[in-house]
Amino acid sequence: xxxxxxxxxxxxxxxxxxxxxxxxxxxxxxxxxxxxxxxxxxxxxxxxxxxxxxxxxxxxxxxxxxxxxxxxxxxxxxxxxxxxxxxxxxxxxxxxxxxxxxxxxxxxxxxxxxxx
Amino acid sequence: xxxxxxxxxxxxxxxxxxxxxxxxxxxxxxxxxxxxxxxxxxxxxxxxxxxxxxxxxxxxxxxxxxxxxxxxxxxxxxxxxxxxxxxxxxxxxxxxxxxxxxxxxxxxxxxxx
Numbered sequence: 407x408x409x410x411x412x413x414x415x416x417x418x419x420x421x422x423x424x425x426x427x428x429x430x431x432x433x434x435x436x437x438x439x440x441x442x443x444x445x446x447x448x449x450x451x452x453x454x455x456x457x458x459x460x461x462x463x464x465x466x467x468x469x470x471x472x473x474x475x476x477x478x479x480x481x482x483x484x485x486x487x488x489x490x491x492x493x494x495x496x497x498x499x500x501x502x503x504x505x506x507x508x509x510x511x512x513x514x515x516x517x518x519x520x521x522x
Numbered sequence: 523x524x525x526x527x528x529x530x531x532x533x534x535x536x537x538x539x540x541x542x543x544x545x546x547x548x549x550x551x552x553x554x555x556x557x558x559x560x561x562x563x564x565x566x567x568x569x570x571x572x573x574x575x576x577x578x579x580x581x582x583x584x585x586x587x588x589x590x591x592x593x594x595x596x597x598x599x600x601x602x603x604x605x606x607x608x609x610x611x612x613x614x615x616x617x618x619x620x621x622x623x624x625x626x627x628x629x630x631x632x633x634x635x
Contacts (some may be wrong), residue, residue, distance in 0.1 A: 410565065437621065448612050448625025449566070462622065497566070501621070513558075513566035513625060 410514035424486035431500030545613030556614040564615035
């Protein structure tokens with residue numbers, strides 16, 4: 407079974423430039439998550455989708471960050487304009503929303519963003 | 523609010539000796555608890571998951587963890603460390619019905635040959 411796919415794996419941009427990350431979840435998984443992981447820290451949730459709907463975007467800085475999940479499958483996370491403090495690893499995860507009290511989330515390898 | 527505290531930022535053990543990574547949690551409910559491992563340049567991989575069934579949970583690669591409600595702990599153990607266990611380990615908590623995972627700050631495990 408293929409895992410969560412993310413691209414690009416690495417991205418270096420100058421500040422004020424836009425950047426986009428792409429995620430393809432595990433086939434059949436209806437829930438998709440974007441996390442931010444700063445160096446030396448655990449991941450923090452940015453946004454959660456159930457199918458096409460963003461059900462939790464309370465931690466997404468909406469002035470510069472946006473996300474979409476068209477057709478309830480692939481998702482794109484965008485930053486415009488990027489700031490120096492956005493340098494981090496951006497992780498995508500997916501799960502199947504079933505009857506379990508907490509569904510297991512499967513993570514992709516992440517995109518490491520460096521803003522110069 | 524849910525939270526986890528990983529008591530050691532860095533643990534070093536010799537190959538073949540036991541591993542103990544400590545985690546304390548805070549939750550208003552009966553939480554779900556997880557341990558994830560992150561190898562360099564790899565995605566987070568689930569080691570094991572506790573969801574109010576047996577308090578001793580067995581995971582992959584010989585790891586296990588014991589849920590102790592009285593101590594609000596969920597420590598990760600392995601009887602004999604292997605070089606391939608060197609990685610970052612995250613303890614994670616989630617309240618029931620809440621899909622939000624709250625991660626600890628991680629423990630870096632180093633294996634000494």
